[in-house]
Amino acid sequence: MICQKCSHSNPDEYNYCGNCGSKLPDNTGITLKDLVEAGILRAGDELKINLRGREVTATLLTDGKIKYEDQIYDGPLACATAVRGQTCDSWYCWRAADHASDRIYPLGHYRAMLLRQRENPTNSSNR
Numbered sequence: 001m002i003c004q005k006c007s008h009s010n011p012d013e014y015n016y017c018g019n020c021g022s023k024l025p026d027n028t029g030i031t032l033k034d035l036v037e038a039g040i041l042r043a044g045d046e047l048k049i050n051l052r053g054r055e056v057t058a059t060l061l062t063d064g065k066i067k068y069e070d071q072i073y074d075g076p077l078a079c080a081t082a083v084r085g086q087t088c089d090s091w092y093c094w095r096a097a098d099h100a101s102d103r104i105y106p107l108g109h110y111r112a113m114l115l116r117q118r119e120n121p122t123n124s125s126n127r
Helices: 032-037 076-084 107-119
Strands: 046-051 054-060 066-068 071-073 095-097 104-106
Touching: 032 107, 046 076, 054 076, 066 076, 071 076, 095 107, 104 107
Parallel strands: none
Antiparallel strands: 046 054, 046 095, 054 066, 066 071, 095 104
């Protein structure tokens, strides 16, 4: 999870930034399925991750699972571990294109977007 104050990358389970000590947003419980259901990401979207200098692509499914090389994974961590052979902060390793801007952002960006929508439902634009 990226700290909103200093931009330091922290493990998802941290409540406070390991660099500056600021409270991190509570993103627990948000899944890829939630992002699909909210219309932030779409089934069929390509998810991209770097592996030894090359970009690897997987596909987001309707149920929030990820398909990579004919295997289905329950979430970004399981798929990242299968692709890379080691764990990573999968919400930041995996990236997807924003449909409104065609810019590519880490999944954590979209998770934070949904969290903001939930905190302020009266101003909930998908993108």
